Amino acid sequence: MPRSRIVILTGAGISAESGVATFRDPDGVWAKFNLEDVATPEGFARDPAKVQDFYNMRRRQMDSVEPNLAHAALARLEREIRGDILLVTQNIDDLHERAGSRNLIHMHGELGRVLCQDCGGSSPWAGDIAVHSGCPACGAKGRLRPDVVWFGEMPYRMEEIGEALTRCDLFVAIGTSGNVYPAAGFVEEARAAGALTIELNLKCAGWGSRFDDQMEGPATQVVPAFVERILSATS
Secondary structure (H helix, E strand, C coil): CCEEEEEEEHHHCCCCCCCCCCCCCCCCHHCCCCCHHHHHHHHHHHHHHHHHHHHHHHHHHHHCCCCCCCHHHHHECCCCCEEEEEEEECCCHHHHHCCCCCCCCCCEEEEEEEEECCCCEEEEEECCCCCCCCCCCCCCCCCCCECCCCCCCCCCCCHHHHHHHHHHHHHEEEECCCCCHHHHHHHHHHCCCCCCEEEEEEECCHHHHCCCEEECHHHHHHHHHHHHHHHHCCC
């Protein structure tokens, strides 16, 4: 399966085995928190302290998790593949970076960054954000929010992602439910460009019929196996 231009989309399923909670499973994040309260601009306007506490909790949780074999396999693919690879993640954790991935787009933002509502600057941030924290870029107090994309907001770098999808000859979706747009539409964009499309998921269901091929099982098993298959075919 030699492929020279690859786009990989990852979702919460790739980080689940590291201990990062998924969102839409019965015991996931949205079963415990009201998304309208903590993941919308309106929720932040109503109660910024509640939203900051939610993301502070999630940021602290990242200190107790590590990249798993699936993250490591994708970093290996980037290092060893003969061709271009773009990794697009819906996840706001930093496990891909910590595993070694570099050509990476966080389309939904990052837990480790803050966004200033005054100057629009995005800055790295470690630790908790308080309601009255100052912006590292402009110094404005009380104007910071997590640099994550909330419901009703446009994901980041969509033009760049769209261009990559129109040029790719292999599109792979890993650990994502296909329920959230625009990411759920990436497979159709890739198919329209003539790309081979493959889904890797714990359970391939729902949007699976839109793919040419599927591999089902835990990410820490199917992703390394898939990467080995790709590298063997291109060596």
